[in-house]
Amino acid sequence: MSHALEILATHRRGPQVEANVLAACIDACLDCAQSCTACADASLAEPELEQLVACITLCLSCSDVCTSTSQALTRQTVFVLKLATAVVQACVEACRSCADECERHSHHHEHCRICAEVCRRCEQACNDVLAALT
Amino acid sequence: MSHALEILATHRRGPQVEANVLAACIDACLDCAQSCTACADASLAEPELEQLVACITLCLSCSDVCTSTSQALTRQTVFVLKLATAVVQACVEACRSCADECERHSHHHEHCRICAEVCRRCEQACNDVLAALT
Amino acid sequence: MSHALEILATHRRGPQVEANVLAACIDACLDCAQSCTACADASLAEPELEQLVACITLCLSCSDVCTSTSQALTRQTVFVLKLATAVVQACVEACRSCADECERHSHHHEHCRICAEVCRRCEQACNDVLAALT
Amino acid sequence: MSHALEILATHRRGPQVEANVLAACIDACLDCAQSCTACADASLAEPELEQLVACITLCLSCSDVCTSTSQALTRQTVFVLKLATAVVQACVEACRSCADECERHSHHHEHCRICAEVCRRCEQACNDVLAALT
Numbered sequence: 001m002s003h004a005l006e007i008l009a010t011h012r013r014g015p016q017v018e019a020n021v022l023a024a025c026i027d028a029c030l031d032c033a034q035s036c037t038a039c040a041d042a043s044l045a046e047p048e049l050e051q052l053v054a055c056i057t058l059c060l061s062c063s064d065v066c067t068s069t070s071q072a073l074t075r076q077t078v079f080v081l082k083l084a085t086a087v088v089q090a091c092v093e094a095c096r097s098c099a100d101e102c103e104r105h106s107h108h109h110e111h112c113r114i115c116a117e118v119c120r121r122c123e124q125a126c127n128d129v130l131a132a133l134t
Numbered sequence: 135m136s137h138a139l140e141i142l143a144t145h146r147r148g149p150q151v152e153a154n155v156l157a158a159c160i161d162a163c164l165d166c167a168q169s170c171t172a173c174a175d176a177s178l179a180e181p182e183l184e185q186l187v188a189c190i191t192l193c194l195s196c197s198d199v200c201t202s203t204s205q206a207l208t209r210q211t212v213f214v215l216k217l218a219t220a221v222v223q224a225c226v227e228a229c230r231s232c233a234d235e236c237e238r239h240s241h242h243h244e245h246c247r248i249c250a251e252v253c254r255r256c257e258q259a260c261n262d263v264l265a266a267l268t
Numbered sequence: 269m270s271h272a273l274e275i276l277a278t279h280r281r282g283p284q285v286e287a288n289v290l291a292a293c294i295d296a297c298l299d300c301a302q303s304c305t306a307c308a309d310a311s312l313a314e315p316e317l318e319q320l321v322a323c324i325t326l327c328l329s330c331s332d333v334c335t336s337t338s339q340a341l342t343r344q345t346v347f348v349l350k351l352a353t354a355v356v357q358a359c360v361e362a363c364r365s366c367a368d369e370c371e372r373h374s375h376h377h378e379h380c381r382i383c384a385e386v387c388r389r390c391e392q393a394c395n396d397v398l399a400a401l402t
Numbered sequence: 403m404s405h406a407l408e409i410l411a412t413h414r415r416g417p418q419v420e421a422n423v424l425a426a427c428i429d430a431c432l433d434c435a436q437s438c439t440a441c442a443d444a445s446l447a448e449p450e451l452e453q454l455v456a457c458i459t460l461c462l463s464c465s466d467v468c469t470s471t472s473q474a475l476t477r478q479t480v481f482v483l484k485l486a487t488a489v490v491q492a493c494v495e496a497c498r499s500c501a502d503e504c505e506r507h508s509h510h511h512e513h514c515r516i517c518a519e520v521c522r523r524c525e526q527a528c529n530d531v532l533a534a535l536t
Contacts, residue, residue, distance in 0.1 A: 001135045002165045003248055007172040010244040012179040030164045031136045037208045038141040040328075044211040044321050045146040053312050057480040060308075060328070061473065065489060067201060068470035071463065072496075074171045077178045078459040086495040087467060090488040094474075097482045110144040114137055174462075178455050187446050191346040194442075194462070195339065199355060202336035205329065206362075212325040214365045220358040221333060227354040228340075269403045270433045271516055275440040278512040280447040298432045299404045305476045306409040312479045313414040335469060342439045345446045378412040382405055 016079035028125035029070035036063035039115035062098035095123035135161040150213035162259035163204035170197035173249035196232035229257035269295040284347035296393035297338035304331035307383035330366035363391035403429040418481035430527035431472035438465035441517035464500035497525035
């Protein structure tokens with residue numbers, strides 16, 4: 001999706017995690033950050049707005065956490081295992097809580113359905129990184 | 135690349151700019167934010183680091199500006215023309231200054247070559263949005 | 269507020285803009301980013317939520333733009349005048365549009381009153397930087 | 403420092419954590435995000451740059467994580483304990499790893515000394531939130 005894998009291949013020290021797993025997670029985080037910002041915004045334009053307050057709040061925090069996770073994972077010049085693990089674990093929680101809430105609205109709002117799917121994919125990609133880290 | 139176009143299509147009010155142009159710019163910003171973070175990091179691992187100080191600094195600011203631009207452009211529930219224009223113009227300057235510097239190192243560093251290309255594509259996508267806004 | 273001024277004083281090349289003006293703007297951006305995130309969140313908990321949709325949307329984008337502006341202004345190792353100018357101009361628009369909207373709700377919502385004041389202070393701090401840049 | 407405490411006091415639902423502890427952590431995160439961006443930039447201007455590569459890399463990730471933590475903690479309309487805990491734990495790791503590295507350079511670089519102190523204060527503020535969450 002992004003050029004994450006291509007640029008990782010040019011890094012002198014090489015990634016500390018299997019490059020395909022790492023790049024897949026970075027891309028999933030970028031997609032999830034965007035989808036969550038977009039779902040929060042589309043929710044703000046819905047008439048039954050008050051039912052989407054939890055969805056909007058969790059989307060906003062999921063977006064922020066996914067953005068910082070994609071940036072932290074991209075940095076491979078120095079690698080601190082405990083830091084990488086904690087960052088990705090926080091991202092798992094952000095994606096899971098957001099997906100749980102969006103799924104409750106999937107039948108009524110197409111943006112929630114798409115966003116929930118993107119969050120689940122990101123949660124899985126983060127769990128793949130955690131498995132590769134241990 | 136991301137699900138930007140798909141979620142924009144579900145927005146009740148519809149985007150204020152042509153959806154394809156908008157989604158292309160959002161995706162280009164996400165890719166550019168990632169490439170710039172990655173190029174700065176790969177540069178930090180190079181032996182001739184002191185020649186890449188400008189590249190690293192401009193990559194970092196380009197990444198930050200591209201991230202905030204992608205988020206601001208994603209929000210279509212309220213649209214303020216002067217705000218959208220100023221944000222995208224700042225992104226054009228960020229991409230241009232970063233591409234100019236990365237191009238100077240393209241022959242020596244593959245990550246700079248890729249990053250410069252991604253920056254130029256984002257600069258163009260931003261200019262396409264500016265053209266669509268007027 | 270932050271340690272911006274203190275760390276700027278340790279920079280080998282010194283800031284390209286008068287340090288007090290620069291640090292004041294960085295601090296105003298940090299405060300504004302936080303206030304806008306907080307005002308959007310407090311708005312989501314209000315019963316007359318549907319009247320605050322514009323406020324929430326503009327707060328979110330103002331927060332993002334202020335964060336990237338504080339980061340770009342902090343970087344003084346390389347200074348590109350056109351980039352700094354465009355970034356700060358975008359921040360002026362973000363603060364102005366958010367303050368305009370929050371002021372409309374200042375009498376009903378204390379968080380909007382505070383947020384509007386913080387946005388106006390950041391708008392002024394950005395204009396001070398623009399004056400110092402020319 | 404910021405208006406975090408003042409705006410939290412206007413929130414209809416009130417914070418889920420003791421307001422003073424929460425606001426202190428939000429402010430510490432904002433200060434730390436700024437100091438880390440500034441220390442990374444000041445390091446890029448140092449002649450013995452190659453000895454500061456770890457410092458720069460860890461500062462950049464600490465800045466990103468502190469920014470997303472300040473935003474996630476600011477949102478009190480919906481509160482998910484597991485999410486808040488994981489986000490703050492990641493911030494503890496980011497601050498600790500950055501402070502450990504900056505302290506190694508504190509005697510040679512004043513920006514590293516200041517940044518290390520700010521990171522330690524943020525680490526402590528995060529631990530105070532974790533204690534308040536349980």
